[in-house]
Amino acid sequence: MGHSRPFANVELTPCYNHRLMYVEIHLGDVVRLRKKHPCGSYEWEVVRLGADIGLVCRGCRRRVLLPRGDFNKQLKVIVAPAPRPD
């Protein structure tokens, strides 16, 4: 895919750093996408799950919907998993 630095993500949380074909995400997770938002932010908060993934930009608070397939392709890493009550 033209990535010359395959280990660029090595600093990322290992348990989330598996293959991105199927990624388990949760409401409230903060994710980083490959494409930078025009406001300059890479980070998005997950606000809706389903066939489409709802995301709010952490830079400008703009809300977008991404089809899950597109989201999986765009997703680079989960920056901050949502706290899970148990």
Ligand SMILES: [Zn+2]
């Ligand atoms: Zn933004």
